[in-house]
Amino acid sequence: MESRGTRRAFLGQTFGAAGALGLAGLASRAAGTELGASWAEELASFGGTPQEIAANEDYWFQVQQAFSVDRSVVNFNNGGICPSPNIVQDAMRRLLEYTNRHQTSSALWGVLQPQMEGVRERVARQWGVDKEEVAFTRNASESLQICQMGMDLEPGDEVLTTTLDYPRMVNTFRQRERRDGIKLVQFKLPIPLEDEDDAVRLFESHITDRTRIILMCHIINVTGQVLPVRKICAMARKRGIPVIVDGAHSFAHLDYTLAELECDYYGVSLHKWLFAPHGTGLLYVRREKIKGLWPLMAATAAQDEDIRKFEEFGTRPMANCVAIGEALTFHQGIGPARKEARMRYLRDRWARRLLAHPSGRVRMHTSLDPRFSCGLGTFQIEGVDSGRLRDVLWDRHRIFVIALKHEKFEGIRVTPSVHSTIEEVDRFSEAIERVLEKGLPE
Numbered sequence: 001m002e003s004r005g006t007r008r009a010f011l012g013q014t015f016g017a018a019g020a021l022g023l024a025g026l027a028s029r030a031a032g033t034e035l036g037a038s039w040a041e042e043l044a045s046f047g048g049t050p051q052e053i054a055a056n057e058d059y060w061f062q063v064q065q066a067f068s069v070d071r072s073v074v075n076f077n078n079g080g081i082c083p084s085p086n087i088v089q090d091a092m093r094r095l096l097e098y099t100n101r102h103q104t105s106s107a108l109w110g111v112l113q114p115q116m117e118g119v120r121e122r123v124a125r126q127w128g129v130d131k132e133e134v135a136f137t138r139n140a141s142e143s144l145q146i147c148q149m150g151m152d153l154e155p156g157d158e159v160l161t162t163t164l165d166y167p168r169m170v171n172t173f174r175q176r177e178r179r180d181g182i183k184l185v186q187f188k189l190p191i192p193l194e195d196e197d198d199a200v201r202l203f204e205s206h207i208t209d210r211t212r213i214i215l216m217c218h219i220i221n222v223t224g225q226v227l228p229v230r231k232i233c234a235m236a237r238k239r240g241i242p243v244i245v246d247g248a249h250s251f252a253h254l255d256y257t258l259a260e261l262e263c264d265y266y267g268v269s270l271h272k273w274l275f276a277p278h279g280t281g282l283l284y285v286r287r288e289k290i291k292g293l294w295p296l297m298a299a300t301a302a303q304d305e306d307i308r309k310f311e312e313f314g315t316r317p318m319a320n321c322v323a324i325g326e327a328l329t330f331h332q333g334i335g336p337a338r339k340e341a342r343m344r345y346l347r348d349r350w351a352r353r354l355l356a357h358p359s360g361r362v363r364m365h366t367s368l369d370p371r372f373s374c375g376l377g378t379f380q381i382e383g384v385d386s387g388r389l390r391d392v393l394w395d396r397h398r399i400f401v402i403a404l405k406h407e408k409f410e411g412i413r414v415t416p417s418v419h420s421t422i423e424e425v426d427r428f429s430e431a432i433e434r435v436l437e438k439g440l441p442e
């Protein structure tokens with residue numbers, strides 16, 4: 001195996017080369033395989049199971065170097081939005097400059113828009129679906145709203161979701177209540193939930209003969225709960241009810257393909273766990289369902305069965321979209337199984353340490369069972385206000401987390417990522433232990 005120094009020099013050359021690239025041949029490079037491929041080979045040269053790699057700091061050192069994050073602060077809100085690695089930022093800069101330097105409209109629509117088709121094909125291939133089932137949107141909100149607003153409903157029809165679903169998606173149905181006279185039904189899930197069949201039964205028990213749509217999260221953003229998408233979709237399909245799956249936190253975080261989930265509608269933010277440019281999202285719609293789903297912005301009748309009708313929202317920055325290809329290369333370079341294992345490893349490292357604290361005052365709102373959670377974890381210290389704890393972490397330690405107050409619980413959500421270091425995770429745990437031992441500072 002190469003020494004750390006050799007590998008580091010290699011990476012410096014690789015990323016340095018990215019900045020030095022000219023514009024010639026941009027069309028072939030922009031989909032992002034050339035620069036990323038050698039980096040991917042470099043990472044692939046590390047051997048071991050995903051669990052072994054998850055604990056190999058030499059490997060993750062290489063991954064950490066791919067980002068330009070400021071190490072004077074600790075960003076543990078990657079669940080909000082993630083930084084993009086340098087190769088993605090470089091691609092965006094290159095493509096943006098190209099668009100502005102050349103005849104802008106032909107660069108945008110003549111060169112870069114056709115290149116999106118290559119990115120579409122690569123993304124579809126990675127997640128095991130047909131490229132004609134993948135649309136690129138601006139975020140998960142847009143992808144999910146296309147589904148939530150694009151299905152015809154009659155007054156009195158019901159849509160079903162949980163009290164833990166994402167507020168914007170809940171508000172989308174609330175607006176349809178006011179506008180179309182439908183009824184939103186929300187039910188409570190146990191926190192945490194550690195039985196797949198119970199999850200299916202809970203959804204099923206709230207279905208009535210007026211239920212027309214189910215909205216569910218693959219990973220719940222406030223608790224990190226993983227729900228059994230395939231089983232819930234199968235149950236609903238038998239009853240003829242479409243399920244809209246909110247995959248904002250699961251895509252490129254858990255190792256799965258869309259094919260194996262066997263769902264019909266799946267909305268994703270690519271700027272979260274894929275580390276794609278900010279303002280990029282994805283909508284998967286099973287091919288035979290495309291015709292029956294209205295786009296948010298009008299398209300022609302000729303586009304009825306074309307997945308691209310969901311991309312009819314006017315001029316967009318193509319640099320962002322085409323640079324998704326670089327983010328995919330980065331994701332492939334790490335490998336989905338290794339990434340999932342590392343995310344869980346980091347969560348376990350802080351969560352198990354805090355749970356073992358002799359005070360016994362740490363409560364996890366996230367299951368530690370690998371079937372029901374991954375990198376996202378939420379905890380609470382009994383008797384300590386979570387908002388004040390968040391402020392202390394930031395003011396005293398420059399560690400950024402978010403505090404949550406839900407009707408059923410409150411807590412601190414902690415979301416490290418592949419760029420996070422073990423030192424950052426341990427510093428966070430020490431800061432919490434200090435509060436457990438000495439209380440919050442005045």
Ligand SMILES: Cc1ncc(COP(=O)(O)O)c(C=O)c1O
Nearest residue numbers: 139140141142166221246248269
């Ligand atoms: C569960 C869930 N769904 C949807 C969204 C919306 O994502 P975006 O803001 O990227 O549209 C989020 C954002 O955090 C989320 O956590």
